[in-house]
Amino acid sequence: MVTKLKYDVKDLSLASVGKKRIEWAAKDMPVLKLISERFEKEKPFKGLKISSCLHVTTETANLMITLKKGGADVALCASNPLSTQDDVAASLVKDYGIKVFAIKGEDNKTYYSHIEAAIDHKPNITMDDGADVISSIHKKWGSIDFNIMGGTEETTTGVIRLRAMVKDKALKYPVIAVNDSMTKHMFDNRYGTGQSTIDGILRATNILLCGKKVVVCGYGWCGRGVSLRAKGLGADVIVTEVDEVKALEAVMDGYRVMSMDEAAKIGDVFITVTGNINVIDERHFKNMKDGAIVCNSGHFNVEINIPALKKISSSKKMVRDFVEEYKIGNKKIYLLADGRLVNLSAAEGHPASVMDMSFANQSLACEYIVKNHNKLENKVYVISETIDREIAKLKLKSMGIKIDKLTEEQKKYLASWQEGT
Ligand code: ADE
Numbered sequence: 001m002v003t004k005l006k007y008d009v010k011d012l013s014l015a016s017v018g019k020k021r022i023e024w025a026a027k028d029m030p031v032l033k034l035i036s037e038r039f040e041k042e043k044p045f046k047g048l049k050i051s052s053c054l055h056v057t058t059e060t061a062n063l064m065i066t067l068k069k070g071g072a073d074v075a076l077c078a079s080n081p082l083s084t085q086d087d088v089a090a091s092l093v094k095d096y097g098i099k100v101f102a103i104k105g106e107d108n109k110t111y112y113s114h115i116e117a118a119i120d121h122k123p124n125i126t127m128d129d130g131a132d133v134i135s136s137i138h139k140k141w142g143s144i145d146f147n148i149m150g151g152t153e154e155t156t157t158g159v160i161r162l163r164a165m166v167k168d169k170a171l172k173y174p175v176i177a178v179n180d181s182m183t184k185h186m187f188d189n190r191y192g193t194g195q196s197t198i199d200g201i202l203r204a205t206n207i208l209l210c211g212k213k214v215v216v217c218g219y220g221w222c223g224r225g226v227s228l229r230a231k232g233l234g235a236d237v238i239v240t241e242v243d244e245v246k247a248l249e250a251v252m253d254g255y256r257v258m259s260m261d262e263a264a265k266i267g268d269v270f271i272t273v274t275g276n277i278n279v280i281d282e283r284h285f286k287n288m289k290d291g292a293i294v295c296n297s298g299h300f301n302v303e304i305n306i307p308a309l310k311k312i313s314s315s316k317k318m319v320r321d322f323v324e325e326y327k328i329g330n331k332k333i334y335l336l337a338d339g340r341l342v343n344l345s346a347a348e349g350h351p352a353s354v355m356d357m358s359f360a361n362q363s364l365a366c367e368y369i370v371k372n373h374n375k376l377e378n379k380v381y382v383i384s385e386t387i388d389r390e391i392a393k394l395k396l397k398s399m400g401i402k403i404d405k406l407t408e409e410q411k412k413y414l415a416s417w418q419e420g421t
Helices: 012-026 030-042 058-069 086-094 108-120 132-140 156-167 182-205 221-232 244-252 260-266 282-287 306-312 352-372 385-398 408-415
Strands: 049-054 073-078 099-101 125-128 150-153 175-177 213-217 236-240 269-272 292-296 315-320 323-328 331-336
Touching: 012 058, 012 086, 012 352, 030 058, 030 352, 030 385, 049 058, 049 108, 049 132, 058 073, 058 086, 058 352, 073 108, 086 099, 099 108, 108 132, 125 132, 125 352, 132 150, 132 156, 150 156, 150 352, 156 175, 175 352, 182 221, 182 269, 182 292, 182 331, 182 352, 182 385, 213 221, 213 260, 221 236, 221 244, 236 260, 260 282, 282 306, 306 323, 306 331, 352 385
Parallel strands: 049 073, 049 125, 073 099, 125 150, 150 175, 213 236, 213 269, 269 292, 292 331
Antiparallel strands: 315 323, 323 331
């Protein structure tokens, strides 16, 4: 008897559009392709189940296909209720036989029922973007028998949650912090978020960015990227920070740095990328100019205090897709994508070329778990520098870029402490 594939997607008839888009993204994922070809031969995940909770995009589809080629039985649920690309979800089910549980715009109850479906898959490896699957599994720990070798985590917010679990001695299996690979955060967080956040804002609003005062809240890797791209389009970029070193870096990178209270009064567009809560709060909304646009590109929709915005507004209405107008007195404030990741809600997330490296890290992290889980403790690990550098090497090669090698003389010089002037 053939068992029916389990899934919950919007509409399977969208599959043909999704397939073309998945193949389009694949063209820009040469490093993942090399890994996929090797996995197809070596089958490192034969007999294993992987449950992934990631943004359901064309790039994620290529990762799922890679894992399946490696022999895994894969289930995928969304890591955000608004980021699912329904055509991609349909194609993964119909064309690639992958169990997908994700519908764009799903409510909270459905979102968590889809996470449950991924857990019911009984994974040997979990793959998270924001730690929702791993934290749901930990809430059930003891009441259900799990057989998990390890997990991976894609994003800064998820890694912060995991490190908190380690501190509380709560983590029950080892996790690889993919985010902490150099070939992940230095590129995906900076250039990926930089470009896709601006893309999301422009697709949602079609505003002209040059001449606008763009307030970037947070100057981590994502904030650096967003600031750089906004500046490149001619915006007057203002950075807000709580970390003195990052604030100083922003000043020396050429931006104005000020408190959020000051910035609130003058900003035209506000973008949060801090990973923290209520960064834009009630008093900031009260001080904002008429027409201010507010959005978030951090993982969770907590950075903008939306309940406070609702409380002080007399009315709200949708004025364009992903643009909600809030009326406070005679003033209007525009909230994009319900405060969810604007780059994945109003646009398509990071381009494939950058996700190529992130998902090469994810694939190799899974393989590492299979090979090494017996030696690992219940801790958060970072991928070895050798693997990280290999990914960079392969990416450079795919771009046709050659670099220099140290000569024997240079190696000797670097290794010696006796040499001086
Ligand atoms: N995170 C940011 N952009 C993404 C993308 N295109 N696919 C999956 N996860 C992402």
